[in-house]
Amino acid sequence: MDNDTHGTSREGNEGHLPSLGIEPLGEGYDDLDHQLDAHLSSTSQEFRSTPVPEGFVDRVFNASMDARDEAEAPLSFTQGLPRxxxxxxxxxxxxxxxxxxxxxxxxxxxxxxxxxxxxxxPVVVELETSDMTPNADAMNFxxxxxxxxxxxxxxxxxxxxxxxxxxxxxxxxxxxxxxxxxxxxxxxxxxxxxxxxxxxx
Amino acid sequence: MALEEDKARLQATLRRVAEGDEEAWREIIESYGPRVYALLFSRCRNAELAEEITQSTFCTVVTKIEGYQELGKFEPWLFRIAMNRLRDEMRRRGRHAIPVSHEVFGGGQTGDQPEGAQQENRDLGEALWGAIGELAEADQQILHLRHVSEMSFKQIAGVLDQPLGTVLARHFRALKRLREILGDQDGLL
Known part of the structure; x- marks a missing residue:
């Protein structure tokens, strides 16, 4: 199946607020497909025109600015750590x-x-000594x-x-x-x- | 060429945002916020949840945009974050297919059309988008991104991080499957 035949794969349209509408179908689709696609496009207008709630932009803006500030602020617990x-x-x-x-x-x-x-x-070690000088034989016990x-x-x-x-x-x-x-x-x-x-x- | 001008303008605006210009950031929100919100609302049909996830998406983007260089990927990046956030939240809540109600296809009609035509369009919308809810999740995403966000197939491929050929093939099969689902409903096609 040649995929390129199913859609035109429109180039560009990556910019701001695409205003070219829905990309037309390419080749390979029959009449009923085109009819169904057209019905989907017409009925999806209800979704595209869904009104945003009042103050929507302000709330998103404020929330995102808070998120950015929090992300930029140093983590609180790092301030308490010793250098x-x-x-x-x-x-x-x-x-x-x-x-x-x-x-x-x-x-x-x-x-x-x-x-x-x-x-x-004081520890005194008392040694009894005899007046006599022992002879060598006497020391041989x-x-x-x-x-x-x-x-x-x-x-x-x-x-x-x-x-x-x-x-x-x-x-x-x-x-x-x-x-x-x-x-x-x-x-x-x-x-x-x-x-x-x-x-x- | 208008497209080139748009791209250059977006690039300049994002550069200002990266430099801390709050007014530039507000411009981005004013440009893309309603589109993100509409896409999320079409998927969840819950205004509070859609706004909550839109806020979360822009909070994520603004904290990471400092080193961002616009190469034509901003919009897919933004919508991918939003879609992923919504998918996670829906899983957490255990919700999948959401029935389409008269609140969606009944409240936005202007008085330009006769009552009969309005009712016909309302019935058609309910039937079509109700049937889309029966498709696979990835096929639903392609149809929502194409018809609600008016994205090109190339942009859709960027959002879903899939090859262009895969997206085109899935879209082709999604239409065929949708016709099968609607086959029993006379007069729709």
Whole structure:
């Protein structure tokens, strides 16, 4: 089927208010088609002459101007956002926070050990020494004798009071990791706004 | 040539609109608003809905016109937005074919015609446009754009974003189908 025979495909008429009327049918249509098309054109006059409601142009104009103004205005929520800071500054702030967190964790650990382990007085380790200089043979104890001597000894109880200090000294980074994670979470939690508050001062 | 003048005038007006000239925009609304409204009203037969969608259409156009360059596509663009908006709204409301009533074909008659001729024209309009409501949606759109908006087939192809040949073929078949529907109604053709 040759489509060009069904309509004239009138060129132009893309301008203002076409006034050329309805494009005539091309070839390929019979008389009844032309008659039907003419009836459609004549009766469609009712639609074409449909009066617009009173104030129609003003309402459309005002609504479209409002829409244009809204589209041009910056989004309201962007005004409340903090201004963008350089990445280097953010990293420095993060490092500072981490440093403070580690320092605080260490200070807390130290404070806890000194508070929870009261030391009544200076620890004095008393060693009983004999006036006699032991000879080399006397220092050669059997292993059974050493165990027996250790088991009967009470001097190690005083040393046990220092055990918490030893624990603190041996505390590693992994022991405070949980606290650091909490601090970092707080920094990145938008609800808490920790980071922004810190830097908005 | 009048057409060339029209095109040049439209181009100049749209350029002024893009530069923020509100009077130019009002000219566009005065020129095209009633045509868009008439097309929408012929499709939905609801004055409030037709005006609402006309407003929505022009609101969309004005927010996008800043970078627009007129290359003869303004009118198809405008009417395509309107048709799509109406289609979406009709789907949302679950409405399809709308019966033609006396409100459409009875109220606009002038007193120039005798009462008998007016009644005859009214009956013919109701029968024809009622039958068009039984056609496929795309065929209805072609007939409305052709007869209500007085668009050329080329412009209709632009509005529907279809090849010209497709539009011509659909129109041809739509007339044949319309004749079948009206076949039982004596005296119409």
């Amino acid at each position: 963008q800071r350089p990445v280097a500054l953010k990293l420095a702030a993060l490092a500072a926070c981490l440093g403070m967190a580690v320092t605080a964790a260490m200070w807390l650990a130290d404070g806890r050990s000194t508070r929870t382990v009261p030391v009544p007085g 059997s292993s059974e004798a050493e165990w027996a001597m250790l088991a009967s000894s009470r001097e190690h109880q005083q040393l046990e009071r220092l055990s918490s200090l030893v624990v603190t000294r041996d505390m590693g980074f992994g022991d405070v990791t949980g606290d650091l994670v909490s601090v970092i979470d707080a920094i990145h939690d938008p609800g808490m706004q920790t980071f922004d508050l810190e830097w908005q001062r």
